[in-house]
Amino acid sequence: MTSSTPGFPLPGPPLPDPATGAPEVDPNAPERHGPLSFDGIRELDSNPPRIWTVIYITTFIACLWVLVAYPSIPFLSHGGDSSRVGLLGWSSRAALVADAGRAAAHEPSIQGRFERASYTEIEADPALRGYAVAAATSAFATHCAACHGREGRGNIGFPNLADRDWLWGGTPEAIEHSLQVGIRWPDHEPTRLSQMPAFGRMGMLQRPQILDMVQHVWSLSGMPHDAAAATRAAPVFAENCTSCHGERGEGNQELGAPNLTDQIWLYGNSQQAVFTSIHAARAGVMPVFGARLGTDAIRKLVVYVRSFGGGE
Amino acid sequence: MAQQPRRRFVDLHGRIERRALVFVFAILGVCSVGGLVEIAPLFAIENTVEPVRGMRPYTPLELAGRAIYLREGCYGCHSQQIRPFRDEVERYGAYSLAAESAFDHPFQWGSKRTGPDLARIGGRYSDEWHVRHLMNPREVVPASIMPPYAFLARAPLDPQVYARHVLTNRRLGVPYSDEQVANAAADMLTQANPDADGAGFLARYPGAAQRAFDASARPTEMTALVAYMQMLGTLAQFDWRQPDPAMLR
Numbered sequence: 001m002t003s004s005t006p007g008f009p010l011p012g013p014p015l016p017d018p019a020t021g022a023p024e025v026d027p028n029a030p031e032r033h034g035p036l037s038f039d040g041i042r043e044l045d046s047n048p049p050r051i052w053t054v055i056y057i058t059t060f061i062a063c064l065w066v067l068v069a070y071p072s073i074p075f076l077s078h079g080g081d082s083s084r085v086g087l088l089g090w091s092s093r094a095a096l097v098a099d100a101g102r103a104a105a106h107e108p109s110i111q112g113r114f115e116r117a118s119y120t121e122i123e124a125d126p127a128l129r130g131y132a133v134a135a136a137t138s139a140f141a142t143h144c145a146a147c148h149g150r151e152g153r154g155n156i157g158f159p160n161l162a163d164r165d166w167l168w169g170g171t172p173e174a175i176e177h178s179l180q181v182g183i184r185w186p187d188h189e190p191t192r193l194s195q196m197p198a199f200g201r202m203g204m205l206q207r208p209q210i211l212d213m214v215q216h217v218w219s220l221s222g223m224p225h226d227a228a229a230a231t232r233a234a235p236v237f238a239e240n241c242t243s244c245h246g247e248r249g250e251g252n253q254e255l256g257a258p259n260l261t262d263q264i265w266l267y268g269n270s271q272q273a274v275f276t277s278i279h280a281a282r283a284g285v286m287p288v289f290g291a292r293l294g295t296d297a298i299r300k301l302v303v304y305v306r307s308f309g310g311g312e
Numbered sequence: 313m314a315q316q317p318r319r320r321f322v323d324l325h326g327r328i329e330r331r332a333l334v335f336v337f338a339i340l341g342v343c344s345v346g347g348l349v350e351i352a353p354l355f356a357i358e359n360t361v362e363p364v365r366g367m368r369p370y371t372p373l374e375l376a377g378r379a380i381y382l383r384e385g386c387y388g389c390h391s392q393q394i395r396p397f398r399d400e401v402e403r404y405g406a407y408s409l410a411a412e413s414a415f416d417h418p419f420q421w422g423s424k425r426t427g428p429d430l431a432r433i434g435g436r437y438s439d440e441w442h443v444r445h446l447m448n449p450r451e452v453v454p455a456s457i458m459p460p461y462a463f464l465a466r467a468p469l470d471p472q473v474y475a476r477h478v479l480t481n482r483r484l485g486v487p488y489s490d491e492q493v494a495n496a497a498a499d500m501l502t503q504a505n506p507d508a509d510g511a512g513f514l515a516r517y518p519g520a521a522q523r524a525f526d527a528s529a530r531p532t533e534m535t536a537l538v539a540y541m542q543m544l545g546t547l548a549q550f551d552w553r554q555p556d557p558a559m560l561r
Contacts, residue, residue, distance in 0.1 A: 076359075077360050100398055158452075186521060285438035291549065
């Protein structure tokens with residue numbers, strides 16, 4: 001029944017309201033007639049509140065302003081430099097550089113002191129040391145904590161940075177160098193490089209010899225061991241292992257050869273773990289951070305790492 | 313009929329509504345604004361994607377890793393877009409460039425970061441870390457909520473299947489040469505084998521890494537995924553404080 005559909009202005013005289021019999025008129029739209037009520041709900045053809053109309057039109061004007069003021073028309077763009085596209089000359093990259101510049105300007109003068117100070121001076125000065133530790137915390141969390149743990153305590157295969165056992169040296173200079181060039185990082189020329197032979201897999205030692213050698217390695221750090229087996233392995237150790245691990249197994253940081261006389265075991269001290277280390281050899285890898293982080297961040301990380309209490 | 317001035321706006325709408333053809337053209341006009349905003353920029357893609365030196369299509373192994381990345385829904389938690397804000401560049405590295413996603417179908421920018429952004433994950437950790445982390449994330453990151461993906465290490469990678477992704481990507485516009493398409497399966501095996509002769513492979517994909525990405529004897533899905541992640545963001549590395557103009561071709 002089109003003639004009784006509410007809400008549609010229809011030509012012709014007003015229709016009576018079926019409830020009252022009197023013609024119903026919309027005060028906002030006198031040309032509308034017909035029942036304006038249905039099920040007790042009255043529908044009038046009113047304008048929306050003025051404020052909504054104002055907001056609606058203002059939004060359109062703001063959109064047009066953004067369109068011309070900021071780089072939004074790709075046809076005018078030339079590569080990454082979008083500063084010439086908008087009237088304001090704004091570009092996200094320039095804004096980032098400006099933001100970083102403002103942050104650098106707010107950095108306390110301590111940054112200048114930090115850059116000029118040697119590691120000895122930094123570690124002797126609580127203010128400089130605290131500054132470096134605070135500045136390096138998030139870089140450590142992003143780049144180092146995944147392997148070395150949030151508190152630098154390491155994991156199986158990932159060295160503990162909080163102890164005094166250092167594969168490649170724990171002096172500030174040695175740590176900085178390790179961070180700069182990485183350890184066994186593939187296809188990177190100046191990286192720290194050394195490779196223990198896989199004595200078992202390469203057939204240099206037979207299985208019984210390796211089992212004896214496990215006992216000998218245990219004896220070096222005073223662990224309970226089979227003395228006869230350890231003695232049998234001593235000449236083999238002298239022949240194959242001392243060139244890197246030293247005569248008494250004290251290690252060599254020039255070669256990243258671990259100290260075998262301490263009680264610290266990067267890959268565990270079980271027979272299985274030590275056997276695998278001799279049979280297949282281990283070669284831990286650390287990425288190159290020089291180009292990624294820059295010297296300033298690396299120097300702060302060095303101070304941070306040594307703040308765990310390790311170092312030499 | 314007498315018009316009340318304050319009803320002009322509604323009346324205009326009423327007049328348009330009652331003229332079908334006018335109404336059709338009004339709808340077309342409004343809808344075309346959406347089309348203009350969404351589609352027109354695609355015709356200006358040459359202007360907005362700056363050419364960057366060093367960008368190359370993915371190697372077949374990396375492309376396979378990328379397919380696995382998509383299959384496992386890694387994008388659900390990891391974005392691959394570093395925005396040009398100070399907090400982002402200081403944590404993740406230089407902001408992402410459009411050219412770095414130019415060979416992505418589809419791109420993996422995303423905006424949901426349950427885990428960290430991966431746009432420059434390449435080279436941040438060692439291969440061994442990636443393998444152990446994928447096998448059991450909580451072994452190396454105790455607070456992680458990422459699911460383990462140990463099954464990837466048990467899933468052999470079928471070079472013949474994943475080599476077809478190279479052809480598919482070429483049809484989508486990635487500039488793979490005939491030689492790259494023809495050698496896709498062989499290149500996949502070469503890249504994962506440090507003892508293989510990589511001269512041809514490296515000529516086709518300059519600067520690509522050739523090594524055993526995990527300890528498996530034959531390439532697995534784990535190998536491919538680690539190879540993919542270790543190259544992410546490594547092709548265009550620059551100092552965002554002083555973008556090198558020579559980087560741009």
